[in-house]
Amino acid sequence: MEPEKNNLRYVPKSVIKRLALYCRILHRIEMDGLTRISSKILAQFLGITPAQVRKDLAYFGQFGVPGFGYNPHDLRIHLKKILGTDRIINLAIIGVGNLGKALLSYVGFKTQGFKFIAAFDLDQRKVGRKINELKVSSINELEKILKDSDVDIVVLTVPANAAQEVVDRLVKCNITAILNFAPIRIDVPSHVRIHSVDLAMELERLSFYLR
Amino acid sequence: MEPEKNNLRYVPKSVIKRLALYCRILHRIEMDGLTRISSKILAQFLGITPAQVRKDLAYFGQFGVPGFGYNPHDLRIHLKKILGTDRIINLAIIGVGNLGKALLSYVGFKTQGFKFIAAFDLDQRKVGRKINELKVSSINELEKILKDSDVDIVVLTVPANAAQEVVDRLVKCNITAILNFAPIRIDVPSHVRIHSVDLAMELERLSFYLR
């Protein structure tokens, strides 16, 4: 038996990663008008084994029909509920430099149900300017604004040397999920989730394989 | 004994990932003026075990002195050589939208030794414009320009529906390493490395942990 079956926090991280992938594929299958899909075909789309698809889903319940397969639409809805993306997720962004601005207008976030509701920067020249309908606030107002808002996830696009300090403030504001683009390891209490995307490091890893 | 010890391609991906991390930490340690570092301390910085640090390094040789530890500078130089980042790595970018522009001016790439030497876009209004000293070329000239250039890695920031087609062309141009930001699975021949950064998916995974 799986340990802690009913506690979603103990689902392996690799499974969560694939969950979002399943949603994508299922959406495409739905668009194609198909009304059934087997673990075998689903696995083919992802380049994994059918057993893994079924095992991943088993962490959360039984969604298929033996001898038949899965209903793409129903399964996707289930998975979205499990991921928590069956509603609009509110974002705040801190650091409105080039990357920050690009993310603020990234359509992929919007189509996946994410919405920026606050943006902050240290630079007073940027404060008050609007980017994609959203007014940039001063970082001085971070606590005041976050307190009254429903921010679910904070996107962090500040320079590396500012990141830890900002995160400490976010933690005090009861933010529990952070997507960090600063190329530095950040300490957070165990109840806070921080995922880091290190763009330069992705390139370094690719370099290794250049013949 | 490790299988294929002398063939770097068989080093686990997780080890390569940490290699770049080690470089970062070692650089900081060097800046702090330290001339020795143990696997224990190095591990602490990364939140892993000392055994893992030593095992990772063992894939590539012996870099330490028993009873003493490692020389931060020497180890970092070794690791950079292994990663292939001991020289300037040339990049091309395809798709000069918001994200593309942000990456073109991302200082993190420059400081880590990456250099954009070509940029392409489909939109004729963008062609000829300069971004960060670099002239945007028409995607029509992709083959012509890549043929005469020393591009090591291509950064792909085109819409999802254009990604596969562009990659097919890149493969024909003998590009073997791609960093893809389009949120779609892309097929490549086995000799081509493609790493995908799916920004929306990072947020979806975080959503899961929101209480």
Add this chain to the structure above:
DNA sequence: TAGATTGTTAATCGATTAACAATC
């Protein structure tokens, strides 16, 4: 019913960690 595919258990595989002889 026969055929197909699920959900789940057991086997396998790979990666991490512990332990320790070698050695500076």
Add this chain to the structure above:
DNA sequence: TAGATTGTTAATCGATTAACAATC
């Protein structure tokens, strides 16, 4: 020399895959 820390082997842990009874 005594103390410290490496490099490496063996043990452990966790995740993936194979197999198959259950069942539509």
